[in-house]
Amino acid sequence: MNFLEIKTVIFLAISLLTVFFGCVVAFSKNLVRSAFALLGVFAGVFGLYVLLSADFVAIIQLVIYIGGILVLILFAIMLTSKIEASSGKKFLVNKAVEPLPAIVGTLIVGALIVGAILRTRWQTFGAERFAATTSAIGNKLLREYLLPFELVSLILVLVLVGAIVLARREVK
Amino acid sequence: MQVEFFIIVGAALFLLGLYTCLTRTNAIAILMGIELILNSAALNFVAFSHFRQNNISGHIMALFIIVLAAAEAVVAFAILLAIYKRFNGIDTQKTVTLKE
Numbered sequence: 001m002n003f004l005e006i007k008t009v010i011f012l013a014i015s016l017l018t019v020f021f022g023c024v025v026a027f028s029k030n031l032v033r034s035a036f037a038l039l040g041v042f043a044g045v046f047g048l049y050v051l052l053s054a055d056f057v058a059i060i061q062l063v064i065y066i067g068g069i070l071v072l073i074l075f076a077i078m079l080t081s082k083i084e085a086s087s088g089k090k091f092l093v094n095k096a097v098e099p100l101p102a103i104v105g106t107l108i109v110g111a112l113i114v115g116a117i118l119r120t121r122w123q124t125f126g127a128e129r130f131a132a133t134t135s136a137i138g139n140k141l142l143r144e145y146l147l148p149f150e151l152v153s154l155i156l157v158l159v160l161v162g163a164i165v166l167a168r169r170e171v172k
Numbered sequence: 173m174q175v176e177f178f179i180i181v182g183a184a185l186f187l188l189g190l191y192t193c194l195t196r197t198n199a200i201a202i203l204m205g206i207e208l209i210l211n212s213a214a215l216n217f218v219a220f221s222h223f224r225q226n227n228i229s230g231h232i233m234a235l236f237i238i239v240l241a242a243a244e245a246v247v248a249f250a251i252l253l254a255i256y257k258r259f260n261g262i263d264t265q266k267t268v269t270l271k272e
Contacts, residue, residue, distance in 0.1 A: 011173055015181040022188040025204055026195075038204050041185070045211050048178065052222040057214075057234045064238055069207065069245050076200055076249045080256045095197050095263070102194035110187045117183065122175050124223035136228045137235070145232055152239055159243040166250035 011051055018044030029096075031081075035073050042066045056134045178219035185212035199255070199262045203248050210241040 021040030028034045042065045049058035141149050189208030196202055214234040221230020252262055259267050 005173075008173055011177065015177070018181065019184050019188070022185050022208060025208065026188045026192045031198060031201060034201060034204060038207065041208060041211065045185075045215055048181070048215060049218055051173075052178070052218050053226065054218045054222065054231055054234070057218055057231050057238075060235060060238055061214075064242055065207075065211070069242055072245055072249055073200060073204065076252060080200070080252065080262050082261060096195045097197060097265075099191075099195045102191055105194065106187050106191045109190065110183065113183045113186070114180065117176055117179050122223070124175050125225055126223065131226065133226070133228060133231055137231055140228055140232055148236060152236060155240070155243055159246050163246045163250035166247070167253045 007051070011048075014044055014047040014051065018048065031077055035070070035077060038073070039066060039070055042070065053130045054133060056137055175219055175223040179216060182212040182216045182219065185209075185215070197264050199252050199264055202264070203245065203252075206248075207241060207245065210237055213237060 018041055021037045021044060024037035025034045025041060028037065042061065046058050046061050046066075049055075049061055185208055189205040189212065192205030192208060193202050194205075196205070214237040217230040217233045217237070219230075221227050221234075224230075255267060256262050
């Protein structure tokens with residue numbers, strides 16, 4: 001098989017896994033199963049970042065998305081699942097509203113997006129040898145992108161304070 | 173491995189996240205759909221960066237997207253905990269308090 005490189009095979013495998021886990025997130029009735037399929041999506045996107053030679057972004061995806069946001073999601077599921085006192089059942093079934101308008105809307109948006117993708121003449125030129133991106137990212141963050149960097153740190157402080165205020169116990 | 177393949181994968185994730193946002197009544201599931209959408213956007217940026225000779229601005233944009241998604245998830249779950257205390261549940265169809 002000389003028309004199918006190993007890189008394309010790996011790309012197809014990872015992207016099919018990612019889309020499959022995304023389908024489990026979208027269509028599953030169990031909330032915890034959706035959360036763990038979301039873990040699969042994040043891991044698949046991590047694999048795609050590695051294929052795109054984005055090493056720093058891939059590690060950040062692993063640490064922050066899987067290690068931070070997904071753990072936060074699981075904590076939220078744990079804290080907000082109502083446990084009936086008498087029978088000990090947990091209400092984790094994910095009800096869905098009537099899906100027909102959502103299906104039609106999603107298909108229309110999908111047709112527009114995929115049509116736009118296939119019609120564009122993408123002007124790409126490939127990369128040379130892979131170079132480690134971390135020092136280049138640090139360089140850009142402290143020179144051209146200094147203002148967004150500082151603003152993002154300000155946002156993080158605001159988010160911390162705001163989240164504590166929102167979720168604290170009322171002191172009577 | 174051309175750029176269209178990666179963008180179509182990003183578009184598929186975007187559509188799945190959109191469907192999740194639109195059909196679920198559980199607030200946590202809606203937030204999971206938003207995370208899917210943000211992931212697809214970051215994947216798009218990194219794909220474009222790779223096919224333009226590793227222009228590092230795409231990676232920086234992906235990093236900002238990841239950081240802002242984390243911040244937004246924190247605030248969203250704080251609001252969710254407050255709603256859970258008030259309404260004793262997070263079904264979004266039961267948190268309607270507008271008078272008829």
